[in-house]
Amino acid sequence: MHKTVTLDMATSVLDENRRLARANREHLKAHGVRAFDFLGAVGSGKTMLIERLAELMRARNIRAGAIAGDVAGDDDYRRFRKAGLPAANVNTGKECHLDAHLVEHALDELDLDLLDVLFIENVGNLVCPADFPLGAEKRVVVISTTEGDDMVRKHPAIFRDADICVLNKADLARAVDVDVRVLERDFRAVNAHAPFLLTNARHGDGVESLLDALME
């Protein structure tokens, strides 16, 4: 959001987004689809977590699909397709976050009647997406130990609104000299109730617990 945009304009953009997010939510609900928004910096491991969750869901007969949000390219989209997920690719171009309008169009590309769950992977960014709900039931914020132990303090807004916080690449904490307890303490300071889960997506550690937290 740029400085010189007047407050009224900014507010109307956010209001309109909220209205569209509610419409997406109703649309998903009408088709019996539970949607989960995945937020996190680029490289935090969002795509790989979704790949692992999709494997576990398949074993539980849960039919999952995905929307891949990126500034450019279709790397994540192709990964989802390779993992057997019906998927839609959304390139935001100059925008640094998905909005409810982009998601509305992506929903049109998917046959929602064939899905039980929809993953919405946002652009890798921990600032702007905070203001743009998309219509998902839960918002999962993913951080990686390799990002340093000041991650939560630097982005309080996004952690305050998280329904689940995932600390991924937990196995690398020692290699990058990061104290997991600092991150958990900072998270608890802004969010008293949401689960704080450790995962290592590459090896699948902790993904079962994440699935349980999502489906609860």
Next chain:
Amino acid sequence: MHKTVTLDMATSVLDENRRLARANREHLKAHGVRAFDFLGAVGSGKTMLIERLAELMRARNIRAGAIAGDVAGDDDYRRFRKAGLPAANVNTGKECHLDAHLVEHALDELDLDLLDVLFIENVGNLVCPADFPLGAEKRVVVISTTEGDDMVRKHPAIFRDADICVLNKADLARAVDVDVRVLERDFRAVNAHAPFLLTNARHGDGVESLLDALME
């Protein structure tokens, strides 16, 4: 930048930023200060690279200062102060990037006559800062191996305009299964000339070469 902002308004914001960036550049030049903009995702290692560069500069009698840009908090600012650097802290609040106007104010907090070099560390974000020059002489884009080997493909704009690209945490490439050659190839596809340097800031590897490239 939000969708419903008209093109004219967006253009005027960018024009005004460019005008202020030119003024910052003249202001820095008048005081004999060379400024280097550090961009990269959160956790890529920008702050630690600047700490290491400052150590080497001290040995070369180069007087360095820093501007720490973050959405919230003063973690990086305190690290710069602890490293002996005159520093200014800039919190962007809802904004996901520094702009030339914020930097203009930060410059007022520093005694430029006591500096030869100024590091400007942007907010951890690889999208929006691309459009906002700040007045620096060179733009350094820092990525970390832990962010995955699709980093460049996902953010072509920021790499196209880079004067130096640093691949940090190079020692962790194998642990996170990332092929350094893929990143370099993708970088070369959008930027034919800028140096592509490998570093490991924690242990100081490659920082001397980065310093040489900066001061060239």
